[in-house]
Amino acid sequence: MILVVGGAGYIGSHVVNRLVETEQVVVYDNLSTGCREAVNEQAIFIEGELADEKRLTHVFSLFSIKTVVHLAAASPEVESNENPQLYYENNVTATLVLLKVMREHHVKNIIYSSTVLTYARTNEPLHEQSYIETTNSYARSKYFSEQILQDYTLAYKMNCIVLRYLNGSGSQEGDLVNAFSLALETVAKNEQVFKIYNLGNGQGSLVKEIKETNEEITNNNINLSSSRIEDQPVFIESLKKIQQELGYYAEKNLQHMISNAWNGHQNKNFNF
Numbered sequence: 131m132i133l134v135v136g137g138a139g140y141i142g143s144h145v146v147n148r149l150v151e152t153e154q155v156v157v158y159d160n161l162s163t164g165c166r167e168a169v170n171e172q173a174i175f176i177e178g179e180l181a182d183e184k185r186l187t188h189v190f191s192l193f194s195i196k197t198v199v200h201l202a203a204a205s206p207e208v209e210s211n212e213n214p215q216l217y218y219e220n221n222v223t224a225t226l227v228l229l230k231v232m233r234e235h236h237v238k239n240i241i242y243s244s245t246v247l248t249y250a251r252t253n254e255p256l257h258e259q260s261y262i263e264t265t266n267s268y269a270r271s272k273y274f275s276e277q278i279l280q281d282y283t284l285a286y287k288m289n290c291i292v293l294r295y296l297n298g299s300g301s302q303e304g305d306l307v308n309a310f311s312l313a314l315e316t317v318a319k320n321e322q323v324f325k326i327y328n329l330g331n332g333q334g335s336l337v338k339e340i341k342e343t344n345e346e347i348t349n350n351n352i353n354l355s356s357s358r359i360e361d362q363p364v365f366i367e368s369l370k371k372i373q374q375e376l377g378y379y380a381e382k383n384l385q386h387m388i389s390n391a392w393n394g395h396q397n398k399n400f401n402f
């Protein structure tokens with residue numbers, strides 16, 4: 131059984147849609163930014179706060195959890211320097227509670243959803259060993275959690291895969307969800323790994339290109355300041371490692387991702 135914490139959110143709900151095809155899934159989410167209706171009906175849903183050790187312990191006692199997919203976080207990074215307490219408590223302290231409860235229940239496998247915002251900005255393709263330079267509390271909270279996960283993995287013989295990405299889009303057909311499936315297969319081998327992988331489509335997109343593609347697909351005009359339209363892509367990830375080690379290939383282009391996300395939106399009464 132797989133526990134998806136944050137499984138009622140944007141990325142989590144798509145990951146759950148894929149996982150229920152082959153696994154029994156429990157979603158644990160406090161609905162702070164997630165939506166109950168987004169959770170696949172085949173998954174068991176439990177509303178709860180990740181930092182609530184007692185409630186989380188109850189969940190681990192009820193179900194035979196083998197692997198955790200950890201997506202629960204406060205993430206609008208633009209605000210994070212104004213309220214670091216929210217980001218550190220929600221993203222770091224709560225992660226420690228999760229790891230404690232996992233240890234107590236001998237659950238060793240975890241997939242962690244992290245961000246490329248851990249890297250310093252550069253025009254060069256980013257590799258997993260690229261220079262780390264976090265510029266806001268959100269990015270630091272994710273990086274600190276990665277470090278904690280690394281220590282736990284080594285000390286307590288766990289299996290952990292960290293996926294670093296940015297601006298996920300589309301739906302469960304897309305590349306991003308494939309990577310979660312591949313990561314789950316890898317931790318299930320119980321080889322006591324701690325691995326970090328970049329995830330993306332390996333290309334940057336100009337803001338102008340994204341705006342025009344959106345307008346073409348949605349038939350809506352998007353107003354952006356001229357300075358934003360000239361923005362160059364940053365955080366272009368090299369996918370060499372995830373391709374070589376997990377066999378992950380980004381198959382979808384910008385056009386496909388936007389139309390896929392737009393089509394998904396038409397049939398939903400929630401915002402992602």
Ligand SMILES: NC(=O)c1ccc[n+]([C@@H]2O[C@H](COP(=O)([O-])OP(=O)(O)OC[C@H]3O[C@@H](n4cnc5c(N)ncnc54)[C@H](O)[C@@H]3O)[C@@H](O)[C@H]2O)c1
Nearest residue numbers: 136138139140141160161162163164180202203243297298
């Ligand atoms: N969306 C992206 O492009 C992107 C890129 C890189 C990393 N990430 C990371 O992926 C994860 C999911 O992102 P998202 O875009 O789906 O965000 P989201 O806000 O849609 O989903 C987060 C989910 O976690 C839940 N949650 C938050 N704090 C919680 C807590 N303390 N206890 C229980 N549930 C809690 C929320 O209710 C929500 O359902 C986050 O960890 C985010 O940092 C997202």
